[in-house]
Amino acid sequence: AGIDLPALSRAGVEIFFTQVFRDGFFHADMHPGNIFIATDPEHHGRYIALDFGIVGTLTDTDKNYLAQNFLAFFQRDYKRVATAHIEAGWAPPDTRADEFEAAVRAVCEPIFDRPLHEISFGRVLLRLFQTSRRFNVEIQPQLVMLQKTLLNIEGLGRQLDPNLDLWKTAKPFLERWMNEQVGRRAFRRGVEQEAPNWARMLPQLPRLVHQALARPVAPEVAPQLAKLVRTQRQQNRLLAIIVVLLTALLLSQYFGPQLG
Structure with missing residues (x-):
């Protein structure tokens, strides 16, 4: 008694x-028998998941x-769905994007005949999988498991x-993930992760280049080697600039609060 069911519903999806x-x-067996609701005063109404005998794992x-x-999909950008499959290597490289787009549009567009809050994520994913298989996309087992779990979550x-609006609930998670992968924070994180490798490699580059130049060079490869040396020098300058900028950034973050 006294349980806020809409809030509980959103909590389960979140x-x-x-x-x-x-x-x-993720918990991959989310049927009603594996979900309890706390009734004690301290945790009243809290969502409790049980029985983690079946779980799924997802890679990046x-x-x-x-x-x-x-x-x-929810932006109705079916061309992006098609090109994402091809660019990421999920679909064979010779896949025609226009044909893939048309197939996705044909099965997904009718879904938008209903209000957005009534659209099932699980069924969207199922239709996408069915269409993708026609274009020789191999759907990984963990994604199939997730799709089935998503249907259970939605149904419950x-x-x-x-009136649960799954799109409204899920959108922040999707956008946050994409921002972390391709946004400025992702770039900064990548630079910070690679900086130690660059710092270790930079001092060795002159010696390695000198050793390469000291070896006898066949006449037919001399032009290619000269081009390689020029490219390497450009990369060295770029790496040096990046390391300096990154060092300055890290120092400002470390000493800035102390100076302030």
Whole structure:
């Protein structure tokens, strides 16, 4: 008694998408028998998941697949769905993007005949999988498991709250994931991760180049070697600039608060 069912419904969906996009590890048997609701005063109304006998794991590639396709689908950008499959290597490189786009549009566009809050993520994913298989896309088992789990989550959520809007609940998770992968924070994180490797490699480059130049060079490869040396020098200058900028950034972050 006194349980806020709409809030409980949203909590279940948010927990699931947190598991998927933050943890890459999700409960894959979310039927009603595995969900309890706390009734004690301190945790009243809290969502409790039981029985983690079946779980799924997702790689960053899997999460990228889900985020890109869900965002493109709800923006009705079927061309992006098709090109994402091809560019990421999910579909064979000789796949015709226009044919893939038309096939996705044919099966997905009718879904938008109903209000957005009534659209099933699980059924969207199922239709996308069915269409993708026609273009020789191999759907990974963990994604199939996730799709089935998503249907359970949706069904239970809408039993608790018939007006549950999964898109509104899921969109922040999808956008946050994409921003972390391709936004400025992703670039900065990548630079910070690679900086130690660049710092270790830079001092060795002159010696390696000198050793390469000291070896006898066949006449037919001399032009290619000269071009390689020029390219390497350009890369060395670029790496040096990046390391200096990164060092300045890290120093400003470390000493800035102390000076302030």
